[in-house]
Amino acid sequence: MFSLACTAYAANTFYSYMRVQTGGDWSAPLDDVFIHFDYARATARGYPFQWSEGNGFSSGNTSLSYPFVLAVGYWLGFRGLLLMKWAAIVACASIAVFLGLGAKLFERFGRWAKYLLPPALLSVGALDWSLFSGMENAFHLCTWALTLGATFYVIDGACLGKGPIGRSLLAGLAGALLFLTRPESVVCVATFAVWGSLAVQKKRREAIEKAALSSKKEGFPWRVFLTMSVPGALAFVAQAIANKVYTGEWAAAGAIAKLALNHPYMTGEEKWAQYKDLLKYVVLRNTHHHFADFDATHPVPWGWLVVLAALLPFWGAKSAASRQCFGCR
Secondary structure: OHHHHHHHHHHHHHHHHHHHHOOOOOOOOOHHHHHHHHHHHHHHOOOOOOOOOOOOOOOOOOOOOHHHHHHHHHHOOOOOOHHHHHHHHHHHHHHHHHHHHHHHHHHHHOOOHHHHHHHHHHOOHHHHHHHHOOOOHHHHHHHHHHHHHHHHHHHHHHHOOOOOHHHHHHHHHHHHHHHHHOHHHHHHHHHHHHHHHHHHHHHHHHHHHHOOOOOOOOOOOHHHHHHHHHHHHHHHHHHHHHHHHHHOOOOOHHHHHHOHHHOOOOOHHHHHHHHHHHHHHHHHHHHHHHOOEOOOOOOEOOOHHHHHHHHHHHOOHHHHHHOOOOOOO
């Protein structure tokens, strides 16, 4: 209820002021949202993966799954600018799922700790804008949380001595959905697969030691790792093949158009220099602006506290113990 209340407050603040600026219309604050709406409309009319229905396959959309989620709203009658209203419903539901499943990350610190997650997530204005703008970011968080929850399900199964394959396959399917929502999440899928496998291995070793089976050795659970990672890998291969068959390029249109790595006229040195410039911009933009008390004349870079907090688990023996996988309750 606390998570829902925080989400409702942030959403009401954003959408109320947005509608003030639009004269009461349910419009979106970003042109890219309308690209998603175009794909969703075409999908609802029977032309999936097409920006304009009848014009053929397009790899230009940044998310493969999100237009299908929006298409459900189109089928339900949220058409025209009202599709933004459906996108708002999806965003609020997605954030609620993320907060609910993300609370498990705080269990080891006590029942009170999970109450820090909603205000921490929703207190950054730029992040709220991103989540409620109608883009796929909120749904992306939801799919990330589903993969997180499925990975915990795998670990809990190992704690209870249950066969992990069915559970790990569920985690793999959640990871595939995560990839299809944002392709760069392939890194997250790989991380969840490695983490879940190592946790299962650790629990099995503890069970062997408890049973005094010292002669038996527990190796790396490759079946768990493969069932958690292969569905996402298959989604990646399927997308690449579809791009090649229908567009003549393995990569998506956005990657070809926007990544400096694919720029035909830039030298390697220029690409590396641009990468460093963009990395510096992203770091300082967050630490000196979005997470800071920003003043153009006297900026106070409170955002570095976020970085320091992220590094705390790597400091000290006690913190090192907290990096171990979650134990059985």
